[in-house]
Amino acid sequence: MTITQLYYVLAVAENQNFTKAAEKCFVTQPTLSMQIQKLEDQLDIQIFDRSKKPIELTDVGKKIVTQAKNIVNESNRIQDIVDQQKGFIGGEFKLGIIPTVMPTLLPMFLKAFIKKYPKIKLKIEELTTEEIIKRLSEGHLDAAIAATPLENENIKERVLYFEPFVAYIPESHRLSKKQNIEVSDLEIDDMLLLEDGHCFRDGIINLCKVFKSHTDDSFQLESGSIETLIKLSDEGLGMTLLPYLHTLDLNDKAKKNLHYFTEPSPAREVSIIYNKSELKMQIIEAMQGIISGIIRGAIAFQNVKIISPLPK
Template identity: 35%
Template structure:
């Protein structure tokens, strides 16, 4: 039994005419007829009833058509996978990112990736770190953009860039007159951060011991997105800490939203690319890392040298 024989079988079952089926398979009618006869002999089963009016699929052969289609589809997928092994830049690349990175990287990354690898469409998604970790482990993602530290068995990471945090405030806030902001200045009731589950929140609280208890008493000062936080700050509801890529003061009237750097140098994060050690397309990882590092300066971040 051959794939060619199955193709003849499916074509004849669908066309119900030897001539049309042969034309569809790009062979002569005698060749197709001989192939069908060979398949019937191998199976020990008559697949078609032949008559002057045409051919009719035997009832006993009807379930075999769907199964033959599945076999042909799997064979196609197998060949496609083999092609991807020969050329790592062929076939979809499934890329995840944490919520605080995706919106600021993906719009620039996608067109650049398309230019660099037209046959490798990038399928994107955003999720929490824990969700990305799980999807990466299950093979549902090829790679993920995360913030370090990120440890997982049999997963490799490559630092891409360092990104500083800054404090954003309404122009009328007393901190707006300062040149830089100390961590201690965050110890106030109107500090607004992302909600639990976001690694950015965890990083800020880890760098600023004592803030957690104050935030616990102010759940109304939390948000699920950096964009919402920035709009709340612009509305005079408090201050927040954002990565440089999300500052966006230029989206408001000049001088309305103010951003200030921290006095302490450790208020930053390292963004990295993570992928399974067993991922069979290292060339795709290399290209993605190069593209992401090239975008770092557009985000006011500092690329990490390999």
């Protein structure tokens, strides 16, 4: 039994197709099939039910895949040990970032990070929290930046910063004359929200639930981007809530529509998250250090109340 054989088994289990798995592993399909067949012969069992389309794992195959993930992860840790012993911080690093954090945080830290750690080859993707959790568990991401806590036993979290919610209220709105607003002032019926799948949307819904009940039928206007929500609000179609960092680049006219909450301000917790296997920790710690140092000068809020991003 070899690590390579287990790696091939995981690829087939994920893609449910030998040809696609071979492409992902950069080998020919006969080579991959032969190695898996060799492993099955050695163990005297069938890992895959090849009569099904797409290919399915057998019952024992499911157990083998679970163990194979652990073994492959642990084998990768050997290179980590060597890198850390040598003080090497480099290599490929796959990072996922949620859509409501990517446009504000990434420009703040990316240049400084690349300059300080030129040997790291960053691969960054914008992904929803659900997709991030899936890819972390499958080993397709090394880490991610997302709103927390996620309460997932397979994922570890390191808090980077707390980001307050800020209300964006047009002049025509009932709350426009209030300098500071209370959570109890919010009405979900006139709130513009991001589309389903965004954890920031779930945070706003959870915030409003503290005081009022609602049904999903009450949502009239939703959008895939915060910029569109601002434009819809400017048209008098309702108010919206923004993450604090999104307010920094607004023009002077738009900033007049910003209203802050009385303290403790509702806020989201933003963390760097990673699999409990803790691979590539030297890079994760390096990234945490860069981001924490930069963000300290941008967010001075201390008295905040963290709102969960988990749908309720």
